[in-house]
Amino acid sequence: MKKIYSALFFILFAFTVHAADGVKDLMAQDTNDVKSLNKQAYDARLTNPEQTINTGSRSLQLAIKLHYTPGIAEAYRVMGLGQFYLNLPEDAINSYIKSLDFYTRDNNLRGVAKVYNNIGSLYRDNDYDRSLEFFQKALDIGNKLSDKSLIATSYLNLGNFYFRKKSVNQALKYYNDSESLFTILKDSVNLIQCQQNKGVVYYNLHQLDLATSLLTNAIVKAKDKDLNESVASIDLTLALLYIAKGEFDQAEKVVSEGSAYALIIKDDKMQRDFIYTHYQLEFKRKNYERAIFYLSDVYRQDSVAKKANLLSQLNLFEVRNKQEEEQKENELNIKRIQYENIRFWGAVIVACLLMVTIGLLINNVKRKTKTNAQLTDLNSEVLRQKDNLDRVNHHLEEIIDERTKDLQLKNKKLSEYSSYLSHQIRGPIATLKGLMNLEKEGLVDKKECINMMDKCVSEIDEKIIEMSDMMHDSKSAL
Template structure:
């Protein structure tokens, strides 16, 4: 089952919070009627925060009205506030992409206006929105950027940051840290008397205890939070609390209590028109009915949850419902629908895996772009030095005019002497023409061999791509079909064997995906040799074969794709040889670029081998390495002795422009 900590919606705490009750709302409505333009927009902005969590429809309408007033009054700060609350209104309906776009536009305006209060509020919302999309690094970045804009006496805002950081720690499963930050937030909310925030933080603490499987402590904090939030009327936090309580009851096999809690959460989400909340509660209700063997109602709820999740693009809920539907159809002997849903589950699982990898690549790209910007700044800072150099050049030209006559005479003398030398060289040149022609013929033969070698390498890489594609599209599909058959073994009497078999099958799927990735790593194509080797070394390190270290220096540019691919394959082959044969405990990979000489060293402390024997037996692996490097015009040297480890050195001269990606 999925824990509440894995759900993709959170309690969005605002920087400024007003008591939520009808008296305050009525007062703001009456006050807004007395004003026009910018003043009315400011009052309606406050009204939005009161409606939010109580009535999302009215909150959204108020946000749109604030935008109309901002356009009419042509006030940039009011426009920033309107974009902010419009974005949050979109998020309440699950439209996270539109929400982030609007709130980021609000941040640009607030930064330009240097309005610290608005900047702090918007940074908080951007952190929450990115958190909701599992972009934890970006979320934490926004929370940290917010800190300089907070004042020491703003206890509510500081507590909000604690709460947000706690949710990040909960999401990455660092539960002790999460509890630490939630308790700091709880103390500050209690000191300010902010009941709504206190209740919401108690709910968060309850969710962490649930993830720690401390169900008594979890229920205790959730019930405390519900007791407080009922008085504040925040339906969103109540819906999260009830769904969390339902998960606890289901985990304890108290299915009737779980159903009651999910129904409460569902009613609250429907009142808020919270599509995500409805989909999540319905999914959990379906899973509970499945556990009770009430397959018909379970299928109805799971299909409803899937359709709602699909309408808002929530792949995590879609993936869960497909898995549970496959299990439900299997129990009713509907094998066709069971197979279809299991296939859809596998597709969604692979899609989420690929999106996770894509986010990692995007973070690498952002790092790369940041380095480019730093270089541009350095160029701008050098303009003053260039101007000074220009003045110096003028002085040199003036001084040069004084000696121009002398230089002209000297040049004339040298020209005459050079002409005489040319006459003497003409005869020698004629003698060398024949020798040069012979050398050109040899060069043409060499070029032809290089073309053949290039075609062989290109064919090899195309074959790797084909095999990787077939592994992914073919074998993974068969593994998924086998997995469905294992699901049929899932009776309680065979549960342990079934779970072990299913776990082994998941491991096989992961291994196939790893093999396909290693055969043609996309990170090498997009971000180059260093990033690809870093990922490769990280994967080797996780397997605990030995201690492996990668270092590099002087490499600041991309090389020609053939150079990068050949070096990557060579290092991969050498490392795999170490894994298979060397029995090493320490491996070092070093890359350095000095002037135009690229040097690579792969060294281990393993059992070593007789280099002469390997060279005479034509080992395929080492021959592949040597062929690739010689094709690049490089050299390979190997030093090894029995029980004294092995060192392989590679040198490539990249002074030729064709070796560089320029």
């Protein structure tokens, strides 16, 4: 029974440990896969926004399957970034709000701040007040957490905000502040963004040489890192800069390159911006026929874009109503995740309690077995002592019987000796008494009587000595 309990315990223990370690290792590996996919999606945002959305979608599916809340939140956020760079604002706000909901429920302030920055950028060209509100919220959290990355990103976004508000000096201040922090963080991608934005500012300040230096340096680094969106955006400013400087051939080259990059990233808005830049270039060249062609194309596409932009702005507000309905579903999903986690840890706790119970039972069996063994040994010792006592008692009884028989024999001999001696002594005494009576009556000669009496006394004395020797021999025998 002891062996059976021991085997059962070790089998259950091994199974529980193996299962727990297996689940733990599997979940750790899968959550690492989610993190890796989210990073790949984020890194592709300026190279291929479609890839960002596709990779983020894969990460989202895996994170939902694992009930991995931080992974779900980040997947929604990076998908929103891809949608933002593809000019799909209604899809982007939908993804951002879902991400914000999961980050909030996970109490992840850093994640919340990142989403605030993303939503602020989405509202930047449509609602300045809302945009500034979100950027400021992100900056407040960054300062609260002393997170340089969050602070630097918020400064960069605030610089973009103030540039669009025509406050170029204030924008430049934020760009410089963000550049200092990104330099400390060695964030090369955002440093390219800072140089690009500063180049745009200096272009608007008509400091064309400084703008050219910053933009050309930024585009070389952007090409080196395959940041297609950044390259297209920088080319757009460089084209205007070369047109302003009268370097039309260089401007045409940059416009062609930028148009190609805008086509690669499938940014319709930027493609329209390059068509308009073509118009500006041809107009400056006084090639009016060609300029009118580009202008009509711009007008046609711009009319469609305005309608789409108006619809997008309306959708930005409508989608919030949809989110209220989806929020309830998210709450249910989160509760479901919590329930699954509780079930998992409940199963682990029950398994641990079962192991402890089995351990206690086995320990109790061991103690009982040990006690029984001790009692068995004690009982054997008692039986052995009893056998010894029985043997001793039996031996004593034999000795007593033997001694009793010996005493009886000796008593019998003593009795026989006593009878014998009594008989032997009584004869001479009777003779002596007879002689004394004869002497009194004068029937015997006095001298002869004395001799006979002396003979009787000697005989009595011999008998007494013989009796004494016999008694001595009997005592020695005893």
